[in-house]
Amino acid sequence: MGDEVALVTGAAQGLGRGFTEALLRRGAKVCVADVKVQTGEATVLRFQQQFGRDRVFFFKCDVTCEADVKAAVQATRDRFGKLTIMVNNAGISSEAQWSKMVDVNLKGVIDGTQEAVAVMRRDTGGQGGVVVNIASAAGLIPVHTTPVYAATKFGVVGFTRSWAANPHLASLGISFACICPTFTDTDMIVHGDFREGRSLYTEDSQRMMAEVGVMPLSQVVTAFEQLLDSPDNNGIVMSVTNIKGVRVRKHGRPSRL
Ligand SMILES: NC(=O)c1ccc[n+]([C@@H]2O[C@H](COP(=O)([O-])OP(=O)(O)OC[C@H]3O[C@@H](n4cnc5c(N)ncnc54)[C@H](O)[C@@H]3O)[C@@H](O)[C@H]2O)c1
Numbered sequence: 001m002g003d004e005v006a007l008v009t010g011a012a013q014g015l016g017r018g019f020t021e022a023l024l025r026r027g028a029k030v031c032v033a034d035v036k037v038q039t040g041e042a043t044v045l046r047f048q049q050q051f052g053r054d055r056v057f058f059f060k061c062d063v064t065c066e067a068d069v070k071a072a073v074q075a076t077r078d079r080f081g082k083l084t085i086m087v088n089n090a091g092i093s094s095e096a097q098w099s100k101m102v103d104v105n106l107k108g109v110i111d112g113t114q115e116a117v118a119v120m121r122r123d124t125g126g127q128g129g130v131v132v133n134i135a136s137a138a139g140l141i142p143v144h145t146t147p148v149y150a151a152t153k154f155g156v157v158g159f160t161r162s163w164a165a166n167p168h169l170a171s172l173g174i175s176f177a178c179i180c181p182t183f184t185d186t187d188m189i190v191h192g193d194f195r196e197g198r199s200l201y202t203e204d205s206q207r208m209m210a211e212v213g214v215m216p217l218s219q220v221v222t223a224f225e226q227l228l229d230s231p232d233n234n235g236i237v238m239s240v241t242n243i244k245g246v247r248v249r250k251h252g253r254p255s256r257l
Contacts, residue, residue, distance in 0.1 A: 004028040004129075005080040007072060009063050009112055010090030012040035014186035015134065018221040019087055024051045026225070028085065031076040033061035035090075063090045063108030064100070073115045084129035085228075086116035091134065091152075093188050095200065098148040105152035109133050110159060113176075117163075121172045128173025130233060132224070133160045137182040137239060145205045153180070157237060164235035165253045175234035177227055182241045183214045213242035222246075 010016040012034035034040040044058040061072040088109040120126040139153030163176040235251040
């Protein structure tokens with residue numbers, strides 16, 4: 001992995017920061033992209049002290065802004081010469097701001113994937129690589145308490161699987177996979193809809209969280225590393241749950257409807 005260059009969106013904190021640390025530990029160089037400038041810069045400073053100044057940098061990027069996403073990809077290539085791992089992780093949980101949530105969780109992932117494909121694809125001079133999109137268990141099963149969040153995550157799973165099913169992937173040299181965790185111990189759980197009673201049915205939400213449990217962040221980061229280590233990770237939809245651990249579904253090209 002020593003030669004890999006990654007861009008992680010929403011990497012100032014939470015899961016994105018965890019993925020970044022794992023990538024740095026494995027020898028990759030990383031662009032930490034986030035809207036939160038202070039938190040992002042503090043995260044990067046800590047990583048620079050641990051892994052070296054030239055291994056990681058912060059780039060202010062709002063994934064709902066196409067110019068920002070393009071600029072983050074370009075900055076990564078300017079700094080490190082290429083891009084080989086794109087992690088579309090930035091996300092929010094807020095049914096009250098449903099339109100913004102669609103923009104961050106779905107449009108941001110679509111845009112990040114397409115910008116990455118444009119520079120990674122081998123048939124136009126890129127070096128190939130992998131796109132990892134962070135969906136959710138709410139992208140695999142209906143969640144009546146947060147229907148818009150679920151819609152964005154179903155969208156991320158469908159979008160990722162559609163790229164993975166592309167019969168022309170060999171010429172691109174890119175694989176596409178996604179990770180679908182249940183509740184994980186990050187700010188999203190502390191401030192997101194589930195905990196603060198802003199979901200449609202607060203009691204149902206809290207019961208759901210009590211039944212499913214909250215995983216430590218390290219459990220999802222370990223799953224992310226397992227995904228990177230899979231010899232053929234194209235089409236993997238990896239579910240990570242407190243109860244059943246990691247389960248891998250591998251989707252190739254669909255046969256027929
Ligand atoms: N925590 C969970 O229970 C859980 C479960 C399943 C999936 N996820 C998904 O994991 C991903 C990471 O979430 P987290 O749990 O680490 O939450 P978090 O709130 O700790 O981190 C989210 C990060 O995304 C950034 N972000 C938000 N909007 C942005 C934007 N427009 N542009 C750029 N960055 C933006 C935030 O600043 C923050 O740093 C999200 O996509 C989330 O939906 C989380």
